[in-house]
Amino acid sequence: MANPSTDEAAKIELARLVTELCVVRGKVTLSSGKEADYYVDLRRATLHHAAAPLIGRLLRRLTADWDYVAVGGLTLGADPVATAMLHSAAADGMVLDAFVVRKAVKEHGMQRRIEGMEVAGQRVLAVEDTSTTGGSVLTAVEALGEAGATVVGVATVVDRGTGAKEAIEKEGLPYRYLLDLDDLGLA
Numbered sequence: 533m534a535n536p537s538t539d540e541a542a543k544i545e546l547a548r549l550v551t552e553l554c555v556v557r558g559k560v561t562l563s564s565g566k567e568a569d570y571y572v573d574l575r576r577a578t579l580h581h582a583a584a585p586l587i588g589r590l591l592r593r594l595t596a597d598w599d600y601v602a603v604g605g606l607t608l609g610a611d612p613v614a615t616a617m618l619h620s621a622a623a624d625g626m627v628l629d630a631f632v633v634r635k636a637v638k639e640h641g642m643q644r645r646i647e648g649m650e651v652a653g654q655r656v657l658a659v660e661d662t663s664t665t666g667g668s669v670l671t672a673v674e675a676l677g678e679a680g681a682t683v684v685g686v687a688t689v690v691d692r693g694t695g696a697k698e699a700i701e702k703e704g705l706p707y708r709y710l711l712d713l714d715d716l717g718l719a
């Protein structure tokens with residue numbers, strides 16, 4: 533399916549691409565330090581010519597009822613997700629800016645923690661490629677709050693069903709995702 537025209541067709545095509553490109557079975561240590569039996573290497577999709585445009589379009593649709601002017605999250609996983617959304621919006625003649633939250637403040641140059649647009653006073657969406665514990669995206673949320681942004685919600689491409697939803701909602705933020713373990717044949 534080269535050009536899925538409906539959201540449902542696009543989601544099915546994205547699930548197929550993520551399953552084919554990203555799912556790696558075998559023992560792996562995760563970002564949180566936990567062990568798992570599989571890894572979903574989402575960068576292989578967020579940097580893929582066919583998957584990235586689907587991600588941009590579907591995440592915009594998924595969050596269409598949320599009011600935000602910019603999108604981003606903790607580098608590196610969130611970066612191509614945010615730019616996919618920016619380009620999807622631009623292709624539709626709409627304005628959506630992006631930002632990158634560094635893991636630590638840059639020591640030289642402008643010494644910024646958040647790169648790109650000035651987020652102070654802005655309503656922003658926090659994104660992620662894969663959410664396991666939600667710790668990474670919540671680090672970005674904390675930095676955005678410190679910078680004076682209002683985070684309207686969190687959206688991720690793949691949710692592993694291992695606590696991210698609960699952790700993010702505990703912070704009072706709505707949480708949505710495109711694909712879960714069922715969609716990837718991992719449930």
Ligand SMILES: O=P(O)(O)OC[C@H]1O[C@H](OP(=O)(O)OP(=O)(O)O)[C@H](O)[C@@H]1O
Pocket residue numbers: 563564606607608609610660661662663664665666667668669696
């Ligand atoms: O929900 P969490 O438990 O935080 O795990 C998910 C995070 O782990 C991965 O990033 P990683 O920490 O491997 O870093 P990278 O993006 O710099 O590759 C992934 O891109 C998410 O950001």
Ligand SMILES: O=C(O)c1cc(=O)[nH]c(=O)[nH]1
Pocket residue numbers: 561562563564570571572573574662663664665692
């Ligand atoms: O928890 C993680 O570190 C993690 C899990 C996963 O499936 N994919 C990924 O990129 N990170």
